[in-house]
């Protein structure tokens with residue numbers, strides 16, 4: 001084993017223990033208070049997870065994509081909202097700065113993001129632009145040495161906590177399509193930036209998503225991230241990485257769901273024996289275990305392919321599509337094993353069932369991921 005593999009084993013083991021000994025016991029508190037408790041945030045900081053993907057020269061752990069998915073699977077043994085707190089920063093919130101930022105932008109933001117002193121949000125989606133991301137309407141207008149942003153964003157994770165937003169806005173004409181979109185870094189507190197109260201949601205207790213509006217937000221030209229007109233492509237490149245991360249979230253929570261279902265099948269007795277002795281329960285467990293192992297293998301292989309420098313647009317789409325759809329089926333079967341007890345809040349399965357429903361929607365719906373996959377296949381076949 002190399003030293004790097006040894007270090008990864010230690011980190012994965014620490015993340016596993018932290019999830020089981022600290023995060024899972026805190027789930028009830030998060031449900032009651034709607035917030036991630038300070039001792040959890042501190043624990044995530046101590047593990048270095050806010051800087052998981054940030055290069056070590058900026059104070060991060062500098063993990064490869066494969067290393068990242070190994071850690072994320074462990075953390076997501078607990079409800080996935082814990083991951084949202086640091087994962088958005090590591091994912092779409094920061095990838096643009098790491099990959100397309102200037103030295104000055106990297107120096108300004110990455111050390112604070114890596115330590116968890118600052119969180120980052122990714123502001124792409126709008127009220128009328130979701131799956132069709134290139135149709136966004138937020139406008140950036142050049143005024144001398146400045147850009148002025150006007151528009152509205154929707155479903156912005158961690159907006160209430162974020163110190164910096166990667167904002168996508170149209171710098172080209174209305175008809176300029178994806179090539180008329182640029183990215184900007186907007187600091188919290190910039191005049192004209194308003195963050196609304198978080199939505200009430202179906203699940204993901206403790207994770208906060210809000211509307212964000214830009215009313216004449218004035219930025220220096222140096223706030224542009226990457227060259228003018230490259231915002232859309234850079235967002236897509238960040239999402240290619242982030243979708244592998246999201247697939248790992250689904251794998252982690254699937255493991256938890258399986259453990260909850262198996263435990264219940266051993267403890268619960270009907271007709272004079274544990275229900276796990278019945279073949280119909282066994283079939284649900286076995287089908288779910290096979291899907292979990294297949295999703296895990298797919299996600300880890302896609303991560304390795306990305307680390308090897310391959311274009312993984314299709315692999316990322318397939319990983320997120322398969323792992324999140326599998327998590328949905330696994331949640332449904334494990335709740336079914338719990339019978340009536342699965343439908344009441346006394347058992348964690350009810351909350352996890354609601355949480356995993358989001359995984360098939362955010363960072364690309366299953367249907368968009370199928371379109372991306374088929375397009376790549378057909379392009380390779382010459383269409």
Ligand code: COS
Pocket residue numbers: 092122124125130131132133134178179232233236237239240313362363364365368372
């Ligand atoms: N990497 C690099 N470039 C990419 C890319 C990728 N993964 N995907 C697209 N591009 C490029 C294309 O090559 C094309 O470039 P050219 O104009 O030079 O040919 C350009 O971007 C436009 O691509 P495309 O024509 O495929 O764009 P569409 O508008 O047809 O569709 C989809 C793009 C549907 C894939 C995109 O809008 C998408 O992913 N939607 C979902 C958004 C999402 O996930 N939202 C969740 C919230 S964000 S957390």
